[in-house]
Amino acid sequence: MKQMKWWGWGDPDITFDITARPALWAYLVNSTGIENDRGLKVSNANLESIKLSEPVLNNNFLKILKGILKPEQMQYDFYERLIHTYGKSFRDLWRIRNGIVDRSPDIVCYPGTEEQIQAIVAAATQFDVVLIPFGGGSNIAGCLEPRDCQNRMVLSLDMQHMNKVLEVDSYSMTARIQAGVRGPNMEEQLNQHGMTLGHFPDSFEFSSIGGWVATRSAGMQSDKYGKMEDMVIALKMVTPAGTIVTRPVPKCSNGIGINQLCIGSEGIFGVITEVTVQVHHLPARKQFHGWLFPDFESGISAVYEATLQNIAPSMTRLNDAQKTALSFSYKTRGSFMQQLLSRMLLLHLKFVKKFSMDKVCLMLAAFEGDNINTQIKKISAIYKKHGAVPLGTSPGKSFEKSKYDFPYFRDFVMDYGVTADVSETATTWKNLLPLYYHTQKSIQQAIIDTGSKAWCGCHVSHTYKTGASLYFTFAFKQSSAVLNQYLQVKKSAEDAFIKFNSTLSHHHAVGYEHMPWISDDISATGIKAVQGIKTTLDPKNIMNPGKIIPNNFSLTDWGWTGEQECT
């Protein structure tokens, strides 16, 4: 299995080509205030300059390990250790590009069976070795970085060999799947049975089902297929205290939900090895359609009404004005978007529809099934009621072509000294716009306070009967203190979420990057409960330590001023 670039997102063979998008460079220069000179790259990613931490090798453990795995399943070399050091958060990428690697795994293992994982977990428990489960390495909340206080040997458990769809019950619409399989491979195997999981997160190409379960992931079409916690009906998780095995039943009343106690556990209790999920027949047809709304508020009203009437598309993606402007600039040569912005349409929107062009919002919606036309007709009626102008299928085609490409653009802007990152949350419908206004303002102010020009956009991409998610993207020219500047801005977003009664994350997990807000989000007693499970299932704290549950070490990055000892 191909691993992602060590210094950035995605396929090492793919480079972001800005020349294919003629308006984008100017938009970037204008939005961030960077120098208008494409030769001025500031990135200094240099593999040779990186020094990894001196390997900590626990020989008693290694002796046992050699009896469990074949030599080719155990990797110690520089490159393997490096690509398993971080996920793909802005901080991860900036540090690795700048050669800042405090602590890498000491060994990377590729188990092939559940028995091997059980044996590894048992040996690691016995000899006090840290284990970090690794799916595709796409996490952006700091879930993968070694954060052990005790500087024990760290083993990164790369699950990619556990990549089989073990069983498809096409009568009950369930599939039993090994945790390490990544998106495209899994869908290929399911498609052979005429089935799909319907889970397409932005990270789809490089993330695994085990990772989705461990982080409560949401795919682009969660409105139809649900989030990961809605899909799982059974699972297996190997912990230091034994293996949790649940039964494949649609619902039960057998005490608290044991599946839900594993889903979202981010590797801190154990290794998820197998998941039984609900699957779906491949849709007969699938279409993306675009609309333009006069402003974000009218777009949200339209999305709300569709949800209330139970006729939501399988995907609804409403960009605010900033994100819309970015989408327009992101267009490729000769694409529909280019035509869209042609003089005629502009004139129509401005003078006939009276749209204010700095407020206009792009909506993309996906429709699936055999009654697409009926769905579109119903949705169109609602959207038009709220002032939307239909754009047909062309913007959707552009979206589909480039839907997984955005992280490549982030890497590109980093080359030019631009920090770009995201923060996402969810809240009730009533709270959605107040939260939006407040967070947008907070992020912009935080950026300005660091001396940079602020760019902040937002989209709504997951809707529920009771509310929706808000996904903020922000970008700005780096100051001299890049990480501090970033932390200040990121903090402003998360603080706003917590202040406005929403959650620290809708689908990106806690890791250690979101840890400062977990206490406010789930309450101190909620954390005690998580700690209670942790202490029982993993008394030696060998499973992905320093994640979810706050400790002083994890919080120092965020200006924690308490005791600095590592706990």
Next chain:
Amino acid sequence: MKQMKWWGWGDPDITFDITARPALWAYLVNSTGIENDRGLKVSNANLESIKLSEPVLNNNFLKILKGILKPEQMQYDFYERLIHTYGKSFRDLWRIRNGIVDRSPDIVCYPGTEEQIQAIVAAATQFDVVLIPFGGGSNIAGCLEPRDCQNRMVLSLDMQHMNKVLEVDSYSMTARIQAGVRGPNMEEQLNQHGMTLGHFPDSFEFSSIGGWVATRSAGMQSDKYGKMEDMVIALKMVTPAGTIVTRPVPKCSNGIGINQLCIGSEGIFGVITEVTVQVHHLPARKQFHGWLFPDFESGISAVYEATLQNIAPSMTRLNDAQKTALSFSYKTRGSFMQQLLSRMLLLHLKFVKKFSMDKVCLMLAAFEGDNINTQIKKISAIYKKHGAVPLGTSPGKSFEKSKYDFPYFRDFVMDYGVTADVSETATTWKNLLPLYYHTQKSIQQAIIDTGSKAWCGCHVSHTYKTGASLYFTFAFKQSSAVLNQYLQVKKSAEDAFIKFNSTLSHHHAVGYEHMPWISDDISATGIKAVQGIKTTLDPKNIMNPGKIIPNNFSLTDWGWTGEQECT
């Protein structure tokens, strides 16, 4: 708030009137082999003969308690203690009717605020007093009986004064509700806002939302509205280690799901005081329709197909042949059912439709909304394809009138020395019929093995994309060893569930009556995880001890032969 009968189900003013159901007595006599003499009651329920356990009073605790509650909120009298001793399981009712009451709560308290509950929990923790949260007292899995090993003072915390719908957000479709409110009162308050929770369990009239959450309850219309674990978006739970508070957000990725760690906890971690749930507009119209299927198999195929096609009614209740025969016998004088069984219809079914009358199965389905006719048309087409004969709305009207009455009939049969109880589970579609055949056979054989004539019926009442629930009802003439006989039969049902890869309960909870199967259901490591939370949130084990997590004391009833010490 009126409490239920001390010796049976429901309103003390309601007595089951078998004379209104002319075919029922004969059916009962024939099914169970009891004497055909309505004068031969064997029940000896006698309030005067009951002796409660000597009160265990912890004076240090009581001193504090008197500072927290008003005198009228603290009840010590015989009747209060008695009605808070048990739930309403067969074992509960048989024991109380026979004066078998090993251990009653020593005091019953009626808190009115969350602050009072926090103070009570803190004092109970300090002075080692057992707390058992009490909603409506309808539980049938042994969740309410004091099962403390250490014979500490036991306080039953009756939540009925916490009965307000605190807030309805009719834009976001959420309601914040105090945990102690019972079904009818809650619906009345929501209805004033044009809203409904859509949760109508069989116990609706006498159970509370806190109890529903604590047991992962399912209502009759769960196919439309979901189970309790699907409805909750936030809650508060007061534990000895502090209060868990979650945020009202539709979905999140902030570690494991803290709501789900409280839902189903059956009082063993703390007291659920407040729940924020998704609510729904009151449906414009609601209709029940009936059908007859040639057999259970064709009925299940029809239900399956409707589910697969996403056109399931809000309720689907398919009775097997035995349950259908009981339904026919249950008919009141002059009702549709009587007409139905008229000679003409019988002739039609037998000779035109070629139905075998001992296999025919009754299906009741509920439809809601403003497009009922379209729904019914679609469902009718599917059902007819599978051989169903439509019966129109009359059987539904009978069902609606008596839908909460069945437990009164159980009390009636107990008067005549008949044991009647239920066991329910859920499994995948593929496994549904194999599980049905096996369980039905196991229950029948177990009854026969005790020397009684066997009656066992089943219905399907909750459907999902991946499977459905099976709800077994069994009845038989009591032998001389009533409880042993009961345990033997109950065991046969639960053993079958576990053997056939399904769950110990779909919506009745664990309590201590289902405890022998919890290890097989959620795995030993799953139990460790639950124990880990328990130990952390409730280190002194004051919260409803002896439930969910097996201990020797709890298992002695089931023939446990290990060490007999209480742990």
